[in-house]
Amino acid sequence: MIVLRKALWGVLVVILLVVAVLVTGVFTSKGSAAVVVKVSTTKEGNITKDVFANGKIESKVIKEQFVTSGGVIEKIHVKKGDPVKKGQELLTLSTTDLNAKLKQEKHQLQVNLAEKEKFLKDQEKVRKQTFETVKKEMSETGSAVSLESFDENSAVDEKLYDLKIQDAESNIDDIQKKLEKNQLFADIDGIVTGISVKEGQEITLGTSSFMITNVSQLQIKANLAENDANLAKVGMKVKVSGDAFTNTYAGSISYISPVAVTSELDAKESVVEFKVDLEQPNVELRPGYKATVQLTIENAAHHIVPLSAVKRDGKQSYVFKVVDNKAVRTNVKLGEENDEFIEVLEGLQPGDQFIEGPSADVKEGIQVVIK
Incomplete structure (x- = not known):
C-alpha cells in the first residue's frame, strides 16, 4: 500500500513538472x-487574374453595295434577311429609256456616216471642176497647177464630219456599257441586312443600295477598362460566353486600339476597344448578340x-x-x-x-x- 502511494506521488510530481514547463513556454x-x-x-x-469585358458579336465582313449605273429601278430581287451568294442578282434597272437613246444614237450615227459619204462624193466632183478651172487659168499665165488650198479646206470639213461620227459612236458605247450595268450583283456570300432603295426609284451612279453581312465570319468587339488594357496582348487566348447562347467559345484577341476613349457607361472612366476572333463560330451565334469575354492574365x-x-x-x-x-x-x-x-x-x-x-x-x- 505504501509502495502504491509513493508511485502515485511520483506520477503527480511528473505531471506538475510538465505543466510548469508548458506554462513557462x-x-x-x-x-x-x-x-x-x-x-x-x-x-x-x-x-493568375481573370478579367471580364462586355461586348457584342459582329460580322468581320460587312459589304455595302453601290449601284454601278444610274436609272430607274425596275426590280429588286431580294428582301431583308434573305441569304445570298456571291454573284447573285440583287436589282435590275429599267432599260426602256436607255434602249430608246441607243436607237436614237444609232440612227444619228447612220445619218452622220451618210452625210460624210455624200460630202466626199460632192467634194470629188467639185475638185475635178476646180482642177480644170485652175488648170486653164494657170496655162494662160504659165504657172504650175495647185489645189493645195482647196484640199486643205476640204480636209477641215471632212474632220468635222469625223467628229460628229466619233461623238455618236462614243454615245452608243456609253449607253451599251450602262445597259451592261443595269444589274447589280452581290459581291460576297451572306445575309441581306439592309436595303436602302425601292422599286420605281430613280437613282444615280454610286447610290448605296444594299448591306450584306457574312455571318460565318464573326468577331467580338468589346471594351477593356483602362486599368486592364495594358494586361491584354494581341494573340491572347480568351473565352466567350453569353446569355443568348448555351456554349462557351474559344477565341483570341486580334486587335487592340492604340487609343482610349470615354466610356459610354461612365463619363469618368476610359476604355480601350479590342476585338476577338472566334475559332469555331456556331449557328447559334448571331451578329448583335451580347457577349462576355474572359481573359486569363498571368503576371510576372x-x-x-x-x-x-x-x-x-x-x-x-x-x-x-x-x-x-x-x-x-x-x-x-x-x-x-x-x-x-x-x-x-x-x-x-x-x-x-x-x-x-x-x-x-x-x-x-x-x-x-x-x-
Missing part, C-alpha cells in the same frame, strides 16, 4: 501570454502570400513576420491579387516567415508559438 519574461500562430515562408509565384513572378496574411492600417498594408519567435510588423507594397494570393512587391525577402491569418491578439513584438 507560453509566457514571456514580461508575463504576456504567447499566441499560437500558423506560419508560412515566402515563395515566388504568378498571380513575384513573392506571393495568402490574402489572409495581409492586414491594413488605413492605406498602409502590412504583414507580421516571425523573427526569433516574435511577431514583427512589416509594411509591404502590394501588386495584383486573385481569390487566394496577392503579390508582395516590397517588404519581404525569400525565406522570410510570416503569419497566416493573424488574429487580433497578434501585436508587434508579441511572443508566438508556431503550430
Whole structure:
C-alpha cells in the first residue's frame, strides 16, 4: 500500500513538472501570454487574374453595295434577311429609256456616216471642176497647177464630219456599257441586312443600295477598362460566353486600339476597344448578340502570400513576420491579387516567415508559438 502511494506521488510530481514547463513556454519574461500562430515562408509565384469585358458579336465582313449605273429601278430581287451568294442578282434597272437613246444614237450615227459619204462624193466632183478651172487659168499665165488650198479646206470639213461620227459612236458605247450595268450583283456570300432603295426609284451612279453581312465570319468587339488594357496582348487566348447562347467559345484577341476613349457607361472612366476572333463560330451565334469575354492574365513572378496574411492600417498594408519567435510588423507594397494570393512587391525577402491569418491578439513584438 505504501509502495502504491509513493508511485502515485511520483506520477503527480511528473505531471506538475510538465505543466510548469508548458506554462513557462507560453509566457514571456514580461508575463504576456504567447499566441499560437500558423506560419508560412515566402515563395515566388504568378498571380493568375481573370478579367471580364462586355461586348457584342459582329460580322468581320460587312459589304455595302453601290449601284454601278444610274436609272430607274425596275426590280429588286431580294428582301431583308434573305441569304445570298456571291454573284447573285440583287436589282435590275429599267432599260426602256436607255434602249430608246441607243436607237436614237444609232440612227444619228447612220445619218452622220451618210452625210460624210455624200460630202466626199460632192467634194470629188467639185475638185475635178476646180482642177480644170485652175488648170486653164494657170496655162494662160504659165504657172504650175495647185489645189493645195482647196484640199486643205476640204480636209477641215471632212474632220468635222469625223467628229460628229466619233461623238455618236462614243454615245452608243456609253449607253451599251450602262445597259451592261443595269444589274447589280452581290459581291460576297451572306445575309441581306439592309436595303436602302425601292422599286420605281430613280437613282444615280454610286447610290448605296444594299448591306450584306457574312455571318460565318464573326468577331467580338468589346471594351477593356483602362486599368486592364495594358494586361491584354494581341494573340491572347480568351473565352466567350453569353446569355443568348448555351456554349462557351474559344477565341483570341486580334486587335487592340492604340487609343482610349470615354466610356459610354461612365463619363469618368476610359476604355480601350479590342476585338476577338472566334475559332469555331456556331449557328447559334448571331451578329448583335451580347457577349462576355474572359481573359486569363498571368503576371510576372513575384513573392506571393495568402490574402489572409495581409492586414491594413488605413492605406498602409502590412504583414507580421516571425523573427526569433516574435511577431514583427512589416509594411509591404502590394501588386495584383486573385481569390487566394496577392503579390508582395516590397517588404519581404525569400525565406522570410510570416503569419497566416493573424488574429487580433497578434501585436508587434508579441511572443508566438508556431503550430
